[in-house]
Amino acid sequence: MDLIITTERLILRQLLPSDAEAMFEMDRNPNVHKYLWNKPVETIEEITEIIENIRKQYLDNGIGRFAIVVKDTNEFVGWAGIKFITEPENGHVNFYDFGYRLNEKHWGKGYASEASYAWLAYGFNQMNIKIMYAAAHSDNGASNRILQKIGMTLKEHYLSDEIQWNWYEMFAPTTN
Template identity: 40%
Template sequence: MDTYLETERLVLRRFTADDADLLTELDSDPAVMRYLSGGDPTPPEVIRERHLPNILAGYEKWNGDLGLFAAHEKDGGAFIGWFILRPEAEGPLDEVELGYRLRQSAWGKGYATEGSRALLGKAFTELGVRVVWAETMSVNRGSRNVMEKLGMTLAEAIPVPSDMMAVEGSEHGGVRYEITEEQWKQR
């Protein structure tokens, strides 16, 4: 396994071309996709033909330092989902997005906070990042709680993309949280 980062209970690694089934299974759970697509699964061909090639291209673009990373439990090796640490497509490399998508079986165990905290540390100590941001729907209290535990602060309310207007809670909009290197060091 090409380890990218380890925490007490998790191993994060780069995805490979053989991981389409893991992504398909994750995105087929209506509860996982609730605030992303209203519960609709991502079609397997979209994952194989678009998502996975984009993930792999991201490693090339950012020298393997930034991108989407598969998360596995150290104890037993079960795939629990993914974490993301990457800039916007044409954005500056010192402003990166933090995110995660975890299997239901991994919810409520502190994995989102643990993996995200490790990524913040890597971003601010090794990668020269100045600010990390994360976005979610206003009604996604679970994700907002993780962001707040990490010391991220609410930066602004944001509109929900037009293709997500049918998603439950979309009428309440979204939120963007941020943390700067300076704020992180003070924690």
């Protein structure tokens, strides 16, 4: 898989083993995991395993979460992308989920929105996905605002592990 997506400020590319240190810095931060079950990673080995699993998704599903890198600095700021979900979630199975996660020091710079628009365009236009889903913790105001800003529609609330989540969907644009 040689996919690279570029935007005005970002490069979206496969996650690599060499991203482990930067990803560990992001995922060990309790603030990053506040709305992700409050379980930050504790070891670099956990990140190495996560990256291996994501790279396996590239092979198995032809898509997965990608690194977000700033063009001007080559700095890893987080990840975003489309994931094919094969386990049941909110009554759905075998669906495309859109998601992102950024290092706290890069919050509020518009990177999540910029990467999101690029991924949605790719998913709908190149992959011919008909409907994309996303979920955000109901109390995560920033992520909920981003999902709404990029055009996703809040469809319902659901409980998972005693946490209330917001369930979003977006249909592929139609041309007349």
